[in-house]
Amino acid sequence: xxxxxxxxxxxxxxxxxxxxxxxxxxxxxxxxxxxxxxxxxxxxxxxxxxxxxxxxxxxxxxxxxxxxxxxxxxxxxxxxxxxxxxxxxxxxxxxxxxxxxxxxxxxxxxx
Amino acid sequence: xxxxxxxxxxxxxxxxxxxxxxxxxxxxxxxxxxxxxxxxxxxxxxxxxxxxxxxxxxxxxxxxxxxxxxxxxxxxxxxxxxxxxxxxxxxxxxxxxxxxxxxxxxxxxxxxxxx
Numbered sequence: 001x002x003x004x005x006x007x008x009x010x011x012x013x014x015x016x017x018x019x020x021x022x023x024x025x026x027x028x029x030x031x032x033x034x035x036x037x038x039x040x041x042x043x044x045x046x047x048x049x050x051x052x053x054x055x056x057x058x059x060x061x062x063x064x065x066x067x068x069x070x071x072x073x074x075x076x077x078x079x080x081x082x083x084x085x086x087x088x089x090x091x092x093x094x095x096x097x098x099x100x101x102x103x104x105x106x107x108x109x110x111x
Numbered sequence: 112x113x114x115x116x117x118x119x120x121x122x123x124x125x126x127x128x129x130x131x132x133x134x135x136x137x138x139x140x141x142x143x144x145x146x147x148x149x150x151x152x153x154x155x156x157x158x159x160x161x162x163x164x165x166x167x168x169x170x171x172x173x174x175x176x177x178x179x180x181x182x183x184x185x186x187x188x189x190x191x192x193x194x195x196x197x198x199x200x201x202x203x204x205x206x207x208x209x210x211x212x213x214x215x216x217x218x219x220x221x222x223x224x225x226x
Contacts, residue, residue, distance in 0.1 A: 004153075006153075008151060031212045031213065033212075033214070040219070040220075041219055041220070042115070042201055042203075042217030042218050042219045042220050043154075043201070043203075043215075043217040044217065045214050045215075045216075048212055048214070088153065088154065092212070092213040094212065094213060098156065098159070098169075098213075099213050099215055101146075101153050101154040102153055103151060103152060103153035104153050104154075
């Protein structure tokens with residue numbers, strides 16, 4: 001079945017860039033997502049990318065996709081303490097199909 | 112804004128009790144999902160529903176059942192709670208789209224402790 005892998009923990013200093021990595025196995029993935037979960041809350045969609053794109057930028061967020069290696073990354077520029085959260089990578093084939101979520105990466109921002 | 116609400120934020124139950132977790136969404140979404148979230152394991156799909164009275168097993172359905180009598184409401188039932196069902200339970204919904212993303216909208220979660 002589909003599998004989405006992430007490292008469990010990342011610690012960065014405030015003001016630095018954070019890079020959260022993800023690998024997936026399903027070659028039919030059409031959409032790849034990044035969700036954010038703040039403490040005590042549910043997940044909220046941050047951004048997504050189509051599989052035919054290499055990069056997507058949205059303010060401080062940059063998503064990079066290497067489809068050949070099935071590798072997705074999320075870069076957060078000028079990381080702030082409010083960015084401390086768990087970040088989930090996810091993938092789906094699109095068209096009301098199941099979404100497969102990764103294990104989540106807990107980002108800790110040190111002031 | 113899409114709103115997904117869950118009946119309780121925290122719940123403590125005893126082993127063997129029957130437990131109901133309720134989820135309601137207000138955006139007329141066709142699809143609804145129940146996940147459990149455990150440290151190091153991420154989100155695992157328990158059950159999902161694409162329509163009223165319709166249900167499909169997810170990856171870990173054992174020990175759980177669901178009910179969807181109305182479009183806006185999706186209930187997760189633990190017939191006889193066990194300690195290994197202590198977890199955070201997340202409900203989500205999404206609209207039917209023939210093409211396009213499967214963006215899911217999540218509730219705040221219910222942290223269930225089974226003693």
